[in-house]
Structure formats: structure tokens, C-alpha cells
Amino acid sequence: MLELQNISKQYGRRIVLRGITLSIPKGEIVSILGRSGCGKTTLLNIILGLTEATDGRIIFDGEDITRVPMEKRGFNIVFQDYALFPNLNAYENIVYGLRNNPTRSTREEVDELINLLDLRAHLGERIHQLSGGQKQRVALARTLVMKPRLLLLDEPLSALDGIIKESIKERIRTIARTFKLTTLIVTHDPEEALTISDRVLILNDGVAAQFGTPQEIIRRPADDFVRRFILSQLEVKRANIGRLFSNETPSRT
Numbered sequence: 001m002l003e004l005q006n007i008s009k010q011y012g013r014r015i016v017l018r019g020i021t022l023s024i025p026k027g028e029i030v031s032i033l034g035r036s037g038c039g040k041t042t043l044l045n046i047i048l049g050l051t052e053a054t055d056g057r058i059i060f061d062g063e064d065i066t067r068v069p070m071e072k073r074g075f076n077i078v079f080q081d082y083a084l085f086p087n088l089n090a091y092e093n094i095v096y097g098l099r100n101n102p103t104r105s106t107r108e109e110v111d112e113l114i115n116l117l118d119l120r121a122h123l124g125e126r127i128h129q130l131s132g133g134q135k136q137r138v139a140l141a142r143t144l145v146m147k148p149r150l151l152l153l154d155e156p157l158s159a160l161d162g163i164i165k166e167s168i169k170e171r172i173r174t175i176a177r178t179f180k181l182t183t184l185i186v187t188h189d190p191e192e193a194l195t196i197s198d199r200v201l202i203l204n205d206g207v208a209a210q211f212g213t214p215q216e217i218i219r220r221p222a223d224d225f226v227r228r229f230i231l232s233q234l235e236v237k238r239a240n241i242g243r244l245f246s247n248e249t250p251s252r253t
């Protein structure tokens with residue numbers, strides 16, 4: 001269980017996060033959703049331990065980790081640009097972290113991940129030979145061999161297109177279920193957040209506008225901001241598709 005208690009962050013006089021409180025049961029997938037600049041990455045970095053909160057506490061499995069340094073938290077992040085090593089092949093990237101922690105995953109466990117992420121055919125390839133979706137899967141595998149206690153993903157799907165996006169989404173869900181791994185995903189796309197997560201945190205300029213299941217958010221948006229932000233985007237998509245069937249010209253989003 002991950003608990004955030006009244007997390008706030010200020011840069012100088014600018015308040016970036018204001019009193020974020022929530023708890024996430026083990027194994028759940030939670031999206032942090034909001035517009036550019038609303039504080040998503042800052043919140044992820046505070047949980048990771050890369051950034052210090054100005055106020056508030058972080059509790060993980062009953063332990064107060066607010067002041068525990070990043071490397072001792074046992075969390076791991078996949079950055080938006082994947083940050084893979086270009087001079088190593090896919091396999092060498094995947095097992096890179098095991099150099100200093102050879103007992104963290106067994107050979108069989110590495111094998112299982114390679115199968116789960118469908119990377120068998122690409123192990124000998126250099127990073128520049130891989131597609132975006134393949135790079136994303138290598139980045140995921142590289143993180144997962146380290147057996148993180150919490151998986152953090154910053155915009156993991158935004159560089160991918162339609163079908164690939166769906167397949168990575170499915171894999172992230174399978175991994176969270178298989179390993180009972182609590183997973184936090186930053187995204188600015190409501191459709192993505194609502195379809196991948198057990199729960200969604202909607203940030204409005206550093207404030208939690210709503211924290212709930214996708215159904216709750218769609219059926220009972222907490223305020224006008226949520227209604228406009230979520231529903232307007234989904235409705236525009238639906239209306240455009242509907243118009244295609246009735247031979248009207250789709251409106252621009």
C-alpha cells in the first residue's frame with residue numbers, strides 16, 4: 001500500500017502541488033492525469049525520491065519513507081525517452097542492472113520477462129534498430145528485472161500509435177497483475193488513463209480534482225473541471241466517429 005499524505009511542493013513562491021492525499025492498494029494501476037504543467041512529473045518524482053516534497057508524508061507498506069533516499073526506496077521508473085544504452089544490444093540493456101545485483105532475478109525470471117514482453121526475436125539487436133514499441137518493451141523489461149516494489153511510468157504510451165499502444169497497455173496490465181506490482185502512470189490523455197487504470201488521479205493545477213475509478217469519474221465527475229477535461233475530449237471523439245457514419249464532416253478537436 002502506497003499512501004500520500006498532504007503532499008505539497010513549492011518552487012520558490014510558486015505552489016506546484018497542493019495537499020495531495022491518496023492511498024493505493026498493492027497491485028493497482030493508477031494514472032496521474034492532467035494538462036501540461038499541472039504537476040504530474042513533479043508528483044512522480046516525489047514518490048520516486050528524486051524530488052523532495054515541501055510538505056506531507058509518503059508511507060509505503062506502513063513505513064514512513066518521506067526522508068528515505070531514492071536508491072533505498074526500491075522503486076523504479078521508466079522515463080518517457082526510455083534512456084536505453086545505445087551501445088548495448090536489447091539483451092544487454094535488459095540485464096544491465098543485474099551487473100551489480102546478480103541475484104535480483106534468476107535466469108528463468110529474465111527469460112519469463114523476455115517472453116511476457118515478446119522480445120525473444122530482438123535480443124541481439126541494437127537500440128537504434130528497434131521500433132518505438134520494442135524500445136518501450138526493452139525499457140520495461142530492464143526495469144522489471146530489478147524487481148521494483150513500485151513501478152513508475154512517465155508518459156509510457158504517448159510516443160506510440162494505435163495498435164502498438166493497445167498491446168503495450170495490455171502488457172502493462174498483465175505485468176501489474178502477474179507480479180502484484182503497484183504501478184503509477186503519468187499521462188495527459190483521458191482515454192488512456194480511463195482504459196488502463198484501476199483508479200485515476202486528476203490534477204488541476206497542482207490540486208487533486210478527483211481520485212476514483214474510471215466508472216466513478218465518467219458517471220460522477222467531481223466538478224466542472226473534471227467534466228470539461230474528461231468528458232469533452234471523449235465526447236468530441238465520439239461525435240466525430242458518429243459523424244463519419246452519418247456522412248457529415250467531422251469537427252476539429
Ligand SMILES: Nc1ncnc2c1ncn2[C@@H]1O[C@H](COP(=O)(O)OP(=O)(O)OP(=O)(O)O)[C@@H](O)[C@H]1O
Pocket residue numbers: 011016034035036037038039040041042043188
Ligand atoms: N525544478 C523546478 N524549478 C522550478 N519550477 C519547476 C521545476 N520543476 C517543475 N517546475 C514547475 O512546476 C510545474 C509542474 O511541472 P511538471 O513537470 O510536474 O508538470 P507536468 O504536469 O509533468 O507537465 P507536462 O505534461 O508538460 O510534462 C510547472 O509549472 C513547472 O514549470
Ligand SMILES: [Mg+2]
Pocket residue numbers: 040041042
Ligand atoms: Mg511531465
